[in-house]
Amino acid sequence: MELLKTPLFQTHRALNAKLVPFAGYEMPVQYEQGVIKEHMAVRTAAGLFDVSHMGEVLLKGSDALRNLNYLLTNDFSDMASGQIRYAMMCNEAGGIIDDLIVYKMGTEEYMLVINASNRHKDIEWIKAHLFGEVTLDDISDQVALIALQGPLSEKMLCTLTDTLPEKNFTFLLKAHIQDIPCLISRSGYTGEVGFEVYLENQYAEKLFARLLDAGKDDGILPCGLGARDTLRLEASMPLYGHEMDETITPFEAGLGYAVKMDKEDFIGRTALVSKAAPERRRIGLKVVGRGIVREDYEVFSGGEQVGITTSGTHCPYLKGAYAMALVDQSCTAPGTMLEVDVRGRLIEAEVVPLPFYKNKSAAK
Amino acid sequence: MNTPKELKYSASHEWIRYEDETTAYVGITDYAQSELGDIVYVNIPYEGDAVKLGESFTDLESVKAVAEIYSPFTGEIVEVNERLETEPEAINNSPYDAWIVKVGNISETEALLSADEYDALCNAED
Numbered sequence: 001m002e003l004l005k006t007p008l009f010q011t012h013r014a015l016n017a018k019l020v021p022f023a024g025y026e027m028p029v030q031y032e033q034g035v036i037k038e039h040m041a042v043r044t045a046a047g048l049f050d051v052s053h054m055g056e057v058l059l060k061g062s063d064a065l066r067n068l069n070y071l072l073t074n075d076f077s078d079m080a081s082g083q084i085r086y087a088m089m090c091n092e093a094g095g096i097i098d099d100l101i102v103y104k105m106g107t108e109e110y111m112l113v114i115n116a117s118n119r120h121k122d123i124e125w126i127k128a129h130l131f132g133e134v135t136l137d138d139i140s141d142q143v144a145l146i147a148l149q150g151p152l153s154e155k156m157l158c159t160l161t162d163t164l165p166e167k168n169f170t171f172l173l174k175a176h177i178q179d180i181p182c183l184i185s186r187s188g189y190t191g192e193v194g195f196e197v198y199l200e201n202q203y204a205e206k207l208f209a210r211l212l213d214a215g216k217d218d219g220i221l222p223c224g225l226g227a228r229d230t231l232r233l234e235a236s237m238p239l240y241g242h243e244m245d246e247t248i249t250p251f252e253a254g255l256g257y258a259v260k261m262d263k264e265d266f267i268g269r270t271a272l273v274s275k276a277a278p279e280r281r282r283i284g285l286k287v288v289g290r291g292i293v294r295e296d297y298e299v300f301s302g303g304e305q306v307g308i309t310t311s312g313t314h315c316p317y318l319k320g321a322y323a324m325a326l327v328d329q330s331c332t333a334p335g336t337m338l339e340v341d342v343r344g345r346l347i348e349a350e351v352v353p354l355p356f357y358k359n360k361s362a363a364k
Numbered sequence: 365m366n367t368p369k370e371l372k373y374s375a376s377h378e379w380i381r382y383e384d385e386t387t388a389y390v391g392i393t394d395y396a397q398s399e400l401g402d403i404v405y406v407n408i409p410y411e412g413d414a415v416k417l418g419e420s421f422t423d424l425e426s427v428k429a430v431a432e433i434y435s436p437f438t439g440e441i442v443e444v445n446e447r448l449e450t451e452p453e454a455i456n457n458s459p460y461d462a463w464i465v466k467v468g469n470i471s472e473t474e475a476l477l478s479a480d481e482y483d484a485l486c487n488a489e490d
Contacts, residue, residue, distance in 0.1 A: 034401055034402045034456075036427065226401065226427060290405070292405050292430075294430070313404075313427055313428075314425070314427055316427070321404075343430075
């Protein structure tokens, strides 16, 4: 199958990005400076990402809210327009079909932002379960998504617009960056202050160029999926297909805060009632021995396998090797020493609290 | 891409600098480091370890991937570059200075490539 291209494909080419296949798209994994410099730019200045591969779906109608509350784990009843809420979509067994964020666009209209790799699966699942007066509209192919992340991102955006969402996890529906109409959201996937801008494909190249220009004296760098992954790992944010899949429940993944068991019934609720105290749970590991721990490595305690890693690499800002893992409940206490099988070599790792990295000012 | 003329190369992207007929330094090429991206860990082997023609004798890791390092000859590791333990990025910054091992008592050697032949191979891979 031929790979899809985002509207920023030519921009990536011109910036000498290294392009790789990801979720059916040809995406930049890194630009000329490399993953570590891009990662550090986001932690200390700002980084600019093309994440147009993400899926966007609109749900509209007088029963949109009831459908969301039935399809997803979180409760959207008390949400105001302009707010964003994280949730998971579960199967009947309580396994995670996808994780997503929900934008309340208006009283009877919501936008769901879903993982590119799950887009078609999600839409089929949603369509199969919709009821009442509601319509689904997949707008993914018309919408570009550009993320500007980092402590200087607000300052850079302020040179181009005077209307920005002030609170974390809120958005402005009909905003402008200079003459470009867009939705500006204060959100992201890096653990830093940041913004995500949704706009029509036709404006994507222009906005990307203007943002790079607005940040050029402050150290902005274009960032690829490589840095996106190291940043989210360092900030201990789960990624679908790693910390979550259809065999892992939200409680095992440590995402119980986004599951509202006391709202009306939702898909997976019955199964989750008996799974509220899981036998395995997501933990953080700091590698103490020499080496890098990656995903799908077996985790041991006293010679017995107690779990498996779900993500891991070198974290550039913390300057060390870190991993997340799903392990037996008995091994989850911070300070517990475990061993990881790194291609036949056992290396020591310590259970540490999540997140590995937290920027306090980002959680405004 | 930088491919010094005075070195020899393997098809698996190692460079080889002979000190004498049976002793040589081995590292990875500029092309290899550029493909791997930021290198964050070198699994330094031990002096005295035997290496065998065509077999992996250690690995190194970039942020993105693990790469095996293959020995272009049969011999014995007589020295390791311990600096790479704390400065793995030296391979990115200066791949032809950042040797990984020095191999002695070389007996069997694979057919090595000249700089021109190696460049042609990389161009074909791109």
